[in-house]
Amino acid sequence: MGLVYKDSFRNIFGGGNRSKNCPELFKTLPNNSIPNGSNLVETLPDSIKKINTLELQAENISKKFEIGNQNIGINDVMLEMQKASIALNFGIQVTNKLIGAYQEIMNMNV
Secondary structure, eight states: OHHHHHHHHHHHSSSGGGGGTTTTHHHHSOTTTTTTTTTTHHHHHHHHHHHHHHHHHHHHHHHHHHHHHHOOHHHHHHHHHHHHHHHHHHHHHHHHHHHHHHHHHHHOOO
């Protein structure tokens, strides 16, 4: 059972076929954006920062649209909000998987 989690982490955080495990938003990441051998302690905070950046971008473009900026359309606002939503949901799913894996490890008999 431990190998299942190890393979899942490898697919999500580096190496493997990420397109099976990640939403469309993350398919566009270059192959070298998550280096092989990177550890979870380094990758997780960076991912949280990226999610936060997407949320802030969506908020900023929404405010600009509300003010009446002529260069921003409703489609731009909706696209940025959807990107932020997908990233946040993916982050929540990863967090839930990590918590589940931790709980399973803690319940193992030694």
